[in-house]
Amino acid sequence: MSILVLGGAGYIGSHMVDRLVANDYSVVVVDNLVTGHRAAVNAAAKFYEGDVRDATFLNHVFDEEPIEAVVHFAAFSVVPESMAKPLKYFDNNTGGMITLLETMRAHDVKRIVFSSTAATYGTPERIPIKETDPQEPINPYGASKLMMEQIMHWSDVAYGIKFVALRYFNVAGAKPDGSIGEDHGPETHLVPIILQVAQGKRDELKIFGDDYNTPDGTNVRDYVHVLDLADAHILALKYLAAGNDSNAFNLGSSTGFSNKQMLAAAREVTGQPIPAQVAPRRPGDPDSLVAASDKARKVLGWKPNYDDVNEIIKTAWAWTQKHPNGYDDRH
Ligand code: NAD
Ligand code: UDP
Known part of the structure; x- marks a missing residue:
């Protein structure tokens, strides 16, 4: 069985793929390379170039590969761009999630680990922020991610698709040997x-x-190292594989x-x-x-x-x- 990593050619996704391979998982990557890099993907992973919103393409991948769980990084994530172009964010992020869950449902894949964000909290009422604190985003990026969490919740209720939403704070760093790292064009972080x-x-x-x-x-x-983040995803996959309920976790230092x-x-x-x-x-x-x-x-x-x-x-x-x-x- 394989783990499907959507957005596995991106900054965090490529470190995740690398970490999964190092832990002997069989890995399938889907990425349309809109911001990612083919060269960032560990050679041991099977790579499909395509768009998460393309239902025909995604169904083909699920037909071909024995997928047991999905890790979903594929999204746009630049806050100021989302303020100027909100529809671009709702289309790719929120829209992509609908196609993905529909495909998972059709193929009876019942587990997903999702890249959520501190941006879903908006301006927090208190620091540090707890998972139970109000989620009131102040930008379209955060709103698109909150909607994705809500869509997963209702898909759990209706179809039993279990999810872990990992709300990252500020991700930084690289694999210490310098072989993979952060390369966004244009860079905003x-x-x-x-x-x-x-x-x-x-x-x-x-x-x-x-x-x-x-x-x-x-x-x-709050800065968290990208490899610590990848490890949290592996723990979340194990948490779901053990039959636990859907849940959300902050990831920060x-x-x-x-x-x-x-x-x-x-x-x-x-x-x-x-x-x-x-x-x-x-x-x-x-x-x-x-x-x-x-x-x-x-x-x-x-x-x-x-x-x-x-x-x-x-x-x-x-x-x-x-x-x-x-x-x-x-x-
Ligand atoms: P990134 O842009 O480097 O990676 C995203 C990857 O997804 C890219 O490889 C891109 O080509 C791919 N992608 C985007 N839309 C796609 C689509 N429709 N179909 C297929 N592939 C698509 O970004 P990142 O910094 O690695 O962030 C990854 C995830 O983590 C994002 O979902 C982001 O919202 C979330 N996140 C990041 C941070 C951070 O500090 N970098 C903080 C909180 C949350
Ligand atoms: N920032 C800055 N100059 C830059 C880029 C970012 O002052 O050229 C600030 C930004 O306003 C924020 C912090 O650095 O206060 C972290 O921004 P980043 O885009 O890295 O992550 P975000 O917090 O938006 O997820």
Whole structure:
């Protein structure tokens, strides 16, 4: 039996595929390469290029492969883009989930692990955020993901498709050997952008806003290493395979770092000056997002290996130095 990884050529998906292969799972990847990279996919995985929204294509994959469970990363995930183009997000993210669940139902596949996000909480009432706290997204990206959670819930009620929604906070880092890593085009995430400045590929970091309601005025986020995240998915697959009920878990480190603190950490790790200046706020950014992640530790038995943001940045820097142009030189 195989695990189907949708979006397995993307940043987090490629680390997941790598980790599954290392744990002796048989892996099938579906990706349309809209933001992913073929070269990021571990050669031991079987690769199908196609779109999750294409029912004919997806049914073909489920006909061909003995799929026991699905891990679903395929989505658009850039908050400011979602503010400008909400329909693009509801179409790909929410629409893709409907086609996927319909295909799973038709093929009697009853387990799915899903990439949800801290963005489903919107502006939290308290920090750290618990899984039971209100989910009131303040951008279309978060709304599209919340709808996907709700669609899975009702598909569980009607068809018995069990799900684990993993609500990631800020994912960063790379496989420490630098062989795979984060390569979004254009890049929008804080850590890789800071490292592009360290590389000399950008002149400076623009810090989006320093008048937020936080200790130093810049946004506070909770960074989790991509390999710790992949491990949580494997635990979630085991949790579902053991016959447990659908559930949702936050995945974060439970420690918040401000954008200015992340910049200072990156200066320390890289030894580079990394020029920065404050720029206007970016639409859709809540002040602080920090996870209460004790539920994942307790119920799934998750034990993150990276609890130090400098160590996380170090692995991202190893990837950046080994692949200064990302996957471009490997296509
Ligand atoms: P990514 O863009 O690198 O990966 C997404 C992958 O899905 C890409 O390979 C892309 O080509 C593929 N894809 C997108 N739409 C598709 C479609 N319709 N059909 C087939 N393939 C499709 O993004 P990522 O940073 O690896 O994020 C993966 C998931 O994690 C996303 O669902 C995102 O919402 C979620 N997430 C990410 C973060 C983060 O910090 N990066 C935080 C919270 C949640
Ligand atoms: N950020 C920034 N400059 C950049 C990119 C990001 O100041 O060039 C800030 C962004 O406003 C947010 C934090 O860094 O406060 C993390 O943003 P990212 O896009 O990495 O993740 P998000 O929190 O949106 O999921």
